[in-house]
Amino acid sequence: MAKRYLTTPIYYVNAEPHIGHAYTNIATDSLARFYRTMGDDVYFLTGTDEHGEKVGRTANEEGKEPQEFVDEVVKTFRRLWQDLKLSHDGFIRTTDQRHVEAVQHVFQQLYDQGDIYLDTYEGPYCVHCETYWSENKLDDQGNCPECNRAVEYISEDSYFFRLTKYIPELRKHLEANPKFVSPESRYNEVVNLLNEGVQDLSVSRTKFDWGIPVPFDEDHVVYVWFDALLNYLSGIGYPNKKFEDWWPPKVQFIGKDILRFHAVIWPCMLMALDVALPERVQAHGWWTLEGDKISKSKGNVVDPRELAHQFGRDALRYFLLRRIPFGEDGVMSDEGLVELINGELANNLGNLVNRSLSMVEKFADGIVPKPEELETDLESPADFAAQHRQNFIELMEDLKFDRALKELMLFTSKTNRWLQEEAPWKLDREENRERINAILYQLCEALNEISYLAEPVMPETAAEIKKRLEVSEQGNLETRRWGELKGGEKVTIGDPLFPRID
Numbered sequence: 001m002a003k004r005y006l007t008t009p010i011y012y013v014n015a016e017p018h019i020g021h022a023y024t025n026i027a028t029d030s031l032a033r034f035y036r037t038m039g040d041d042v043y044f045l046t047g048t049d050e051h052g053e054k055v056g057r058t059a060n061e062e063g064k065e066p067q068e069f070v071d072e073v074v075k076t077f078r079r080l081w082q083d084l085k086l087s088h089d090g091f092i093r094t095t096d097q098r099h100v101e102a103v104q105h106v107f108q109q110l111y112d113q114g115d116i117y118l119d120t121y122e123g124p125y126c127v128h129c130e131t132y133w134s135e136n137k138l139d140d141q142g143n144c145p146e147c148n149r150a151v152e153y154i155s156e157d158s159y160f161f162r163l164t165k166y167i168p169e170l171r172k173h174l175e176a177n178p179k180f181v182s183p184e185s186r187y188n189e190v191v192n193l194l195n196e197g198v199q200d201l202s203v204s205r206t207k208f209d210w211g212i213p214v215p216f217d218e219d220h221v222v223y224v225w226f227d228a229l230l231n232y233l234s235g236i237g238y239p240n241k242k243f244e245d246w247w248p249p250k251v252q253f254i255g256k257d258i259l260r261f262h263a264v265i266w267p268c269m270l271m272a273l274d275v276a277l278p279e280r281v282q283a284h285g286w287w288t289l290e291g292d293k294i295s296k297s298k299g300n301v302v303d304p305r306e307l308a309h310q311f312g313r314d315a316l317r318y319f320l321l322r323r324i325p326f327g328e329d330g331v332m333s334d335e336g337l338v339e340l341i342n343g344e345l346a347n348n349l350g351n352l353v354n355r356s357l358s359m360v361e362k363f364a365d366g367i368v369p370k371p372e373e374l375e376t377d378l379e380s381p382a383d384f385a386a387q388h389r390q391n392f393i394e395l396m397e398d399l400k401f402d403r404a405l406k407e408l409m410l411f412t413s414k415t416n417r418w419l420q421e422e423a424p425w426k427l428d429r430e431e432n433r434e435r436i437n438a439i440l441y442q443l444c445e446a447l448n449e450i451s452y453l454a455e456p457v458m459p460e461t462a463a464e465i466k467k468r469l470e471v472s473e474q475g476n477l478e479t480r481r482w483g484e485l486k487g488g489e490k491v492t493i494g495d496p497l498f499p500r501i502d
């Protein structure tokens, strides 16, 4: 059984989660579910990033001890993932003892092997992004080029990681593995970053203490990004050998803003540790509200729970993954959601399910007929299902969620059209019984097919379709063959899966 280790970034707990965070986790959840339907063994890890100056300051502003503060905020993340019914297997907090020990172990090892050394850091630092910048990277106003907030100038003793030593090896890896960083635009961005030149990385701070202590120097705490990146290892047991059960990650999902950390610093840390690199670092774009960044300070955070409540969990998941190619930016709007839900989910998919089950009720007393050959010149679902399924699988494997979902829509609309042409309602006479039954069988099996293709992104819809077809087992998408329904299943019509929104 293939092993698939999938990770999300771990989220800062300085504020409550919003739709941008939910996006990454929903995408990862969909891929995890996809691999599970393919019969693979999946470990899906998510978690929270709890140290650093930013979180420490926020706790301070709220008049709380950092630990007390993070213990509270972490609950909102856990609750959100639970409410969205995400299927992660592990949740790592950087304040977990197992993580703290792993980070100290790594720091000590890299120091002992000469890859970490003491020096002084002087220069700009963005607390919001927890990022060191060189002067020449700042924007026109001298602010952080990423978030445009004011930077702070720091000057302190710091341990440095010998990043530069590993850059030639990273270049080679990039050349040999064009999908190591995806999409291509992000791959090119990384190559450009390397061409501009990279410096050793400051990996400890002395001016505050909300962090993991450097094991051999109590004046220093580990730089929050160095600490955070290691969650991907500590989350599956590193340094215990058991981590090799899952390592290396199949896909590491990230937002485009944290590319440099994951595609430059992280692989170099792994090389220093002599641990294999992930197969793919996949960056996605940003969701904005009509062109405006979603952020706490702008007061326009979109609460994913509200959206899920208003439109339905599956519809929200569908929108996020179908609306834009994974990797590009998208604009959130109620109109966009309504348009996609009505157009594709209500009118196409929901309508087919409802019509089909009603017809089985009307023409076959609600019982799926036995499979029979359908003699017809028309291309029927039995003929075109396999091709769409194959396309769907390939596109999902390549994280082309929008196009994979399009295959689901194409299969559905072709089935709707075929049904319109077969028009069983015009054949309702005894001499046509066999023909009607053959059409109804194909229709039911088409719904079964839809439940397979819907499963990764719309798991509740998939389960509901299966339930209405009285199918109790979730089959394997890869080995699935047309004709699984045996006939004799008792169908339930039920309410519309996606009521039209006006």
Ligand code: MSP
Pocket: 008, 009, 010, 011, 012, 019, 020, 021, 023, 024, 049, 228, 229, 230, 231, 254, 255, 256, 257, 258, 285, 286, 287, 288, 293, 294
């Ligand atoms: N703590 C770091 C990640 C450490 S991973 C070892 C961090 N946290 S974050 O909470 O600020 O952001 C986490 C992720 O959320 C990032 O991948 C970021 O791209 C994503 N998003 C935050 N806002 C977003 C949108 N508006 N749209 C899409 N994703 C966005 O960075």
